Amino acid sequence: MPIPMAVIWLIAVVVFVVAEAATLGLTSIWFACGSLLAMVAALLDVSIWGQLLVFILGSALLLASTRKWVSKLKLGRVKTNADRIIGQQAVVIQTIDNQAAKGQVRVGGQVWTARSVEDEPILAGTQVEVVQITGVKVIVKKMEK
16 A cells, blocks of 8 residues: 555655754755645645645745845854954964965964965964954954054
8 A cells, every 4th residue: 555645745844844953054944844835735636746846836935935034043153252252353473374274373362273364474473353263263364553
């Protein structure tokens, strides 16, 4: 006895919801909703091609209509105390050379691996400003005089 399509779509809903819960990034919620719409189509005896069309169009329309709003939520980003050093002054303690992938700064009593916004090296002892944190590195620029 074949499994009814409504059950298959229900399983898809569960899989997408579990995937969404695992990622916390609103990546598969649209597919869960599309699967739910396709399940309703299956219950209404729509053909398999119609169900697939409902799934694809439903998911795409939901994604297109809510993407801009959801992108403003910035889910999955966890603020850390490290963010507080952005905009602070730092001192280069090892010459920053992006080409050689070298450089360190001291900011707030901590030593960070550093890269420069500019392509030219920044010599040790130079005052810089932290403009961004990328992974475990700070991105800096020379202080305006």
